[in-house]
């Protein structure tokens with residue numbers, strides 16, 4: 001089955017073609033980061049307008065790159081939520097219109113299911129069951145995954161998502177947007193041990209997270225340094241390192257706890273923050289001790305992309321699932337409410 005995937009939930013227009021027999025045939029992305037940078041964050045109306053501009057040219061581009069004719073496409077998958085409603089509506093309307101014109105089914109995909117399944121596109125995909133740590137701009141969740149659509153939420157952030165904490169902290173110390181890669185870049189030059197920040201909610205039981213206090217702690221530290229006349233680049237690097245270490249260790253402690261609680265030794269990390277090298281190293285070391293494995297996508301498929309939506313859509317379309325003709329998107333959408341997905345015919349690679 002050949003599926004066209006469209007991602008427009010936030011500030012990236014992603015398009016890809018995934019084939020259940022041949023794998024990923026082509027993918028293309030247009031990032032709006034430059035458009036939103038001067039505002040220090042995503043402006044929803046600008047995001048929607050830009051998706052309108054980029055989507056059809058990107059679809060033509062992937063069809064051309066894959067050498068695929070429209071008549072070969074068996075289904076269209078698009079991100080139906082969670083995300084910015086205006087941005088989601090661009091992808092949903094386009095997908096439904098093309099599905100009608102090409103006489104193929106369309107299916108709205110859950111954005112976080114897309115992230116969660118992205119490591120399946122890699123050479124060594126994870127096998128069910130596993131624990132997934134979803135760490136993105138809008139989510140920090142620990143989920144037990146027994147199959148596609150068989151999700152049990154184990155814990156989540158009570159306030160800021162990990163990616164959001166990276167972005168806000170970067171802004172506070174005068175770094176650019178998005179903040180995660182900027183903090184990671186500066187942290188490489190940080191002095192270990194100069195600052196030690198708290199590991200929030202690790203001293204009490206449970207699998208929930210909270211990052212807003214850590215953000216305030218970082219701001220206070222930066223303001224104290226500034227008041228003492230020290231706003232040097234080295235101090236920024238030292239703060240970036242202390243912040244990153246606190247987030248990484250907090251996530252690692254909670255992952256270890258989730259693996260112990262579920263009795264599993266396979267961990268998937270997904271979402272933009274899973275591109276963080278320090279996080280990957282810390283989790284690999286922890287899973288090494290537990291004689292288990294950690295799985296993640298290539299960096300380009302950690303942040304938003306069309307490939308993950310094409311893949312997730314293909315798995316569900318193969319199982320016979322598809323939308324009606326209505327255009328419906330959701331700003332919020334609990335992942336546990338998704339139906340499970342048992343393939344009817346052929347399975348994907």
Ligand SMILES: Nc1ncnc2c1ncn2[C@@H]1O[C@H](COP(=O)(O)OP(=O)(O)OP(=O)(O)O)[C@@H](O)[C@H]1O
Nearest residue numbers: 136137138139163178180181271272273276303304
């Ligand atoms: N190397 C990195 N280290 C830390 N954070 C990173 C890194 N690369 C990207 N990020 C963060 O990842 C986030 C973007 O990820 P993603 O595209 O998955 O989020 P989103 O789509 O905005 O949110 P959601 O998927 O929850 O709707 C940003 O917050 C960004 O700062």
Ligand SMILES: [Mg+2]
Nearest residue numbers: 136137303304
């Ligand atoms: Mg995302």
